[in-house]
């Protein structure tokens with residue numbers, strides 16, 4: 077019988093060509109102008125899933141972008157793995173900062189450059205190709221279900237309802253997701269925590285029109301000045317967030333756990349170098365690894381108002397606005413945090429302006445346990461293909477659906493990602509290493525084999 081490895085070896089080039097076709101479809105979920113392209117990506121993916129041997133592949137419409145579903149049920153006695161991924165991508169702008177067009181994938185220095193190369197088309201497609209390799213060599217040891225969504229990058233708004241409506245169909249023993257990163261190509265890791273998210277937009281309004289900044293400046297509140305002062309006051313000089321009650325529910329991490337966490341390889345000099353910064357920054361009393369995993373944060377994602385064109389125009393803007401995200405940790409509740417933010421931010425406004433806060437999407441944090449069959453199966457799989465035991469590590473990013481899987485379906489997730497922090501996801505020149513793409517395709521079948529075996533014993 078042909079081995080999975082041999083099959084993968086002889087189909088390497090095709091696996092890459094197919095990913096290239098996928099990456100060429102600009103499935104930008106945030107931009108309504110690309111709605112058709114998002115649906116083209118769903119169609120392309122469903123065709124490829126069927127070709128790979130997945131049964132009953134269906135494009136299921138939602139009120140937003142469609143979900144692509146398919147399955148292979150081998151034997152009801154076998155464990156069932158539900159694979160989740162997202163085929164939508166972030167907008168590519170600013171376009172002028174890309175070295176090659178975002179939807180014309182190229183390979184340079186062993187990496188695939190394109191929007192979605194890593195997040196998440198490349199990582200999603202590893203699962204389709206891993207499945208194909210197991211199926212075509214008759215070595216699939218579990219039942220598999222695939223659920224690929226097109227709205228992750230805009231908050232997975234309709235996925236909760238989909239889970240509620242399709243509980244039976246989605247019945248499974250574990251959810252397998254590749255949408256996170258490893259520490260480095262020689263230090264494999266498994267993500268065991270994701271941060272939650274509360275996202276708001278704030279608007280400060282002053283006079284009823286833009287004013288001459290000489291005639292009125294100094295006598296009328298400038299919404300841009302006021303907004304900056306309000307935002308600046310959201311952190312104290314210790315880097316802590318000043319919203320009353322913000323830290324009330326933050327889970328306390330034991331000293332022992334913090335120590336273990338900080339043993340993970342991390343080079344501050346390399347970190348600063350890669351980002352072109354002279355110093356790091358953040359909440360006092362915590363390391364960089366802690367600041368990006370176990371501590372909550374507040375950041376302006378965009379800010380605007382007044383004149384931002386060429387040259388100088390003297391104007392006192394009538395309005396200024398900002399988009400602000402808060403990354404949350406267990407056991408902070410996004411809705412509660414949003415409420416605290418709204419109340420506090422409104423209270424900060426001087427009588428000379430008006431403030432409006434509009435909440436956007438949110439998501440709950442998640443922690444995944446390490447004393448489970450799925451974690452052990454993932455760890456053994458990585459040990460085999462990387463030659464080293466992976467390190468469990470919490471990530472700073474968010475995948476809100478992970479908490480929903482647990483709450484609605486009652487199923488735990490294993491986050492078996494293969495990206496690198498240097499892949500520049502959401503940034504210009506996003507990339508994904510060829511090493512990582514093929515390593516993922518190689519590792520996933522080992523997960524299935526170990527998981528089936530461990531489940532049978534337990």
Ligand code: BES
Nearest residue numbers: 195228229230231255256257471473474
């Ligand atoms: N794949 C990322 C999340 C991620 C990135 C997890 C790196 C761990 C390491 C996901 O596509 C993403 O970007 N999520 C958004 C949240 C969403 C609600 C828009 C995020 O984290 O900003």
Ligand code: MN
Nearest residue numbers: 195196228255
């Ligand atoms: Mn992603």
Ligand code: MN
Nearest residue numbers: 166195229501
């Ligand atoms: Mn993303």
